[in-house]
Amino acid sequence: MKLSQLEVGEIGIVKEFTDLEMSVKLMEMGCLPGEEVTVSRIAPLGDPIAITVAGYQLSLRKFEASTIILQ
Amino acid sequence: MKADIKVALTGNPNTGKSTLFNLLTGLNQKIGNFPGVTVDKKTGYCPLPDGRVAEIIDLPGTYSLYPKSQDESIVFSVLADPSNPHKPDLVVVVLDASNLKRNLLLYTQVADLKIPVIIALNMIDLADKGGISINIDLFAKKLGVPVVPISARKKEGIDKLKAAINFANKIALQEESIDVETIAPELIGQIGRELNLDNPYYALQLAHQHETIKFISPAESERIEELEKEFSFHSQKAQAAETIARYNFINDLLYDTVKVPETARDETASNKIDKILTHKVFGFIIFFSVLLFMFQSIFAWSAYPMELIADLFVWIQNNLHQLLPAGPLTGLLVDGVIGGLSGVMVFIPQIAILFAFISTLEDTGYMSRVTFMMDKLMRKVGLNGKSVVPLIGGFACAVPSIMSTRTIENWKDRMITIMVTPLVTCSARLPIYVLLISLVVPNRNVWWLFNMQGLALTGMYIFSLVSAIVVAFVFKLILKGRERGYFIMELPVYRMPRWNNVAYSMYERVKTFVLQAGKVIIAISVILWVLASYGPGDRFKQIEQKYQQPQYMQKLKPDDLNRAIRSEKLENSYAGVLGHVIEPVIKPLGFDWKIGIALITSFAAREVFVGTMATIYSVEGSAEKMETVQKKMKSAVNPETGKPVFSLAVAFSLMMFYAFAMQCASTVAVVYRETKNWRWPAIQFAYMGVLAYAVSLLAFNLLS
Known part of the structure; x- marks a missing residue:
């Protein structure tokens, strides 16, 4: 299951990444394997999305979210 | 002022770093540039309890020492380059106590560079309110550094922080966070030996960043590249391993020292606000209302101060004319230099109000929501959610807006934003539009409500946005991207704006604008003044002699006579001659030589148009x-x-x-400054000129 497939309010736990370059940036922002992520909202036009991770809100594009595999 | 100790402030964005900087330095601050890059350098002085003075440098906010934008790349250079004049004796890492985990990543990186470091645990009041309990003594003990809880907003703990800076160690005593050498043992060892480095993390950072940092020699950089191949070093993999190790360390540390309640903290309030502000329908309505209010205010509130400034300059000019002996030098000073200056100064109120709005919107956290909402739309035309800010700013002035594109990490997105921002109707175009519309559009209402002149003006504003979007789309197809675009951005918790910060940022921007744009405008207005005041050969003398003949002297009143002389002189000045020269080129657009002069003078700055028209039609005053x-x-x-x-x-x-035409020397200068390449302003000037000519030609032929 990918993070981009979650609906608003759903929770997942990060398992791994499919894109090394993106993973480096995401991990710096606290989005690491084992972290719990919640989809907080989706932008009015359907992209990007906002997730809650490590106690704060992070916005990322759907494509970027699709590189995050959940447990 | 001479500094006894150099202190650098560093931390994530949105940690209250700037507020702390303002508190420590007060008005003792100045903004400069880091040599070679266009990153604002904020420095200031702070008196310490023992009478010494600390120089404080406010580094750009960053999430890690691995830079994602130009601003962020400066952080590592200042902290690590031994020859950097700002290399600090002490680093104060500002951490957001209510969001420690992500904040600590940067701390562990800075600490591993082995510079003496202090932690300022900011927003401790918010953490308390959210039920987060931090065992500060244990936290400090485990890291081996002084930790000072502060609240920059409430001005609490600042004296304790100053004392901590005062008594800080001269050597780095912090504990190791991770075992850096295990990431790439042979490579780190070899770089350390060959470049004579004693810090393994510095060696590792060089391995990652040697291609972009400026303080190592090309030979050293090549050698590092060779070593990387030899030991098959993979930068991204190494960075991933490092980040995971650091977060493991941070998780252990926080497990022992911090208790977070199960329910999330004040984010719920923020969440509620977000539900409305990023709502499918209300979100956009609110955004456009905010924009509308902003423009209304920029025009409404600036009218009076602008008038005052203009009057002040007229008063100064009149007085100087009376005080100084008449002559070419006085003319150059009073009409050339001071006249040019007044052209810059009248825009101060608009720029100040615009920046007050923009920094308030940024400070509250609303701007990142706008970015969030608009990203998809903007991406379709080759821009980026973050392009919204400069495009909105372009309605006031392209110069500061182009400066604000630095937050766009992606090179292609940033270039396209810079290229199209000057198309947006800036405040300098407003007087021209108002004047021309009032000449040809009847002042009456249609459909009861709408004034036709107002509609025409609104039309020009919308037209400018549409053209910016179309041009951006064309650039999207032409330009090749250098790197992949991405949009990973923090959405900070909503906060009340800190009016002090807003005021500081307003002051800074105005100062930068006056200094940067001022130089160019003065230079060009001097040139224009010379062109308009002198003519080839003895034409001016002939005109004066002609009007001394009795048929003029007796028939005309002295005022009318002077006007007649002035307007004939202008026609025969270098500027007038130029106007005649370009007349054949602009005739297809419907312009005569007089408009031609105004077009030429407007290439310094558009607002010159009305003034030139006034002179050409020999209006008094x-x-x-x-x-x-x-x-x-x-x-x-x-x-x-x-x-x-x-x-x-x-x-x-x-x-x-x-x-369409790029009639603004300040914008050309700032585009060069931001792109560091003459090609970009040249391309911009060319494409805008071609568009201007083509669209004018079309408009003239369609309407006549």
Whole structure:
């Protein structure tokens, strides 16, 4: 299951990444394997999305979210 | 002021770093540039309890030492480059106590560079309120550094922080966070030996960043590249391993020292606000209302101070003319330099108000929501959610807006934003549009509610946005991206704006604008003044002699005589000659030589148009008397056709020309400054010129 497939309010736990370059940036922002992520909202036009991770809100594009595999 | 100790402030964005900087330094601060890069360098002085003075440098906010934008790349250079004049004796890492985990990543990286470091645990009041309990003593003990809880907003703990800076160690005593060498043992060891480095993390950072940092020699950089190949070092994999190790360390540390309640903290309030502000329908309505309010305020609130500034300059000019002996030098100083200065200064109120709005919107966290909402739309045309800020700013002035594109990490997105921002209707175009619309559009209402002149003006604003979007789309197809675009951005918790910060940022921007744009405008207005005040050969003398003949001296009143002389001199000045020279080129657009002069002078700055028109139609007094300019222009008749010069077709053709042409020396200068390459301003100047000519031609032929 990918993070981009979650609906608003759903929770997942990060398992791994499919894109090394993106993973480096995401991990710096606290989005690491084992972290719990919640989809907080989706932008009015359907992209990007906002997730809650490590106690704060992070916005990322759907494509970027699709590189995050959940447990 | 001489500093006894150099202190650098560093931390994530949105941690209250700037507030702390303002508290420590007060008005003792100055903004400069880091050499070679266009990153604002904020430094200030702070007196310490023992009487020494600390130089504080506020580094750009960053999430890690691995830079994602130009601003962020400066952080590592300042902290690590031994020859950097700002290399700090002490680093104060500002952490957001309510969001420690992500904040600590940067701390562990900075600490591993082995510079003496202190932690300022900011927003401790918010953490308390959210039920987060931090065992500060244990936290400090485990890291081996002084930790000072502060609240920069409430001005609490600042004296303790100053004392901690005062008594800080001269050597780095912090504990190791991770075992850096295990990431790439051979490579780190070899770089350390060959470059004579004693810090393994510094060696590792060089391995990652050697291609972009400026303080190592090309030979050293090549050697590092060779070593990386030899030990098959993979930068991204190494960075991933490092980040995971650091977060493991941080998780262990926080597990022992911090208790977070199960329910999330004040984010819920923020969440509620977000539900409305990023709502499918209300979100956009609110955004456009905010924009509308902003423009209304920029125009409404700035009118009076602008008038005051203009009047002040007229007063100064009049007085100087009376005080100083008449002559070319006085003319150059008073009409050239001071006249040019007044052209810059009148825009101060608009720029100040615009920046007050923008920094308030940024400070509250709303701007990142706008970015969030608009990203998809913007991406379709080759821009980026973050392009919204400069494009909105472009309505006031392209110069600060182009400076604000630095937050866009992606090179291609940033270039396209810079290229199209000057198309947005800036405040300098407003007087021109108002003047021309009032000449040709009847002042009456349609559909009861809408004033036709107002509609025409609104139309010009919308037209400028549409053209910016179309041009951006074309650039998207032409330009090749250098790197993949991405949009990973923090959405900070909503906070009340800190009015102090807003005021500081307003002050800074105005100062930068006056200094940067001021130089160019003064230089060009001096040149224009010379061109308009002198003519080839003895033409001026002949004109003076002609008007000394009795048929003029007796028939005309002295005022009328002077006006007649002035306007004939202008026609025969270098500027007038130039106007005649370009007349054949601009004739297809419906312009005569007089408009030609205004077009030429407007290449310094668009706002010169009204002033030039005023001079050309030999109106008494200053350019501010719009009514008289308007009347004169309305009654101007084309000698060939006998019809008014400013017909609907000519007026709209002229407006189109001003809508597209790059008639702003300050923007050209700032684009060069931001891109560090003459190609970009040249391309911009060319494409905007071609568009201006083509659209004007089209408008003139369609309407006449």
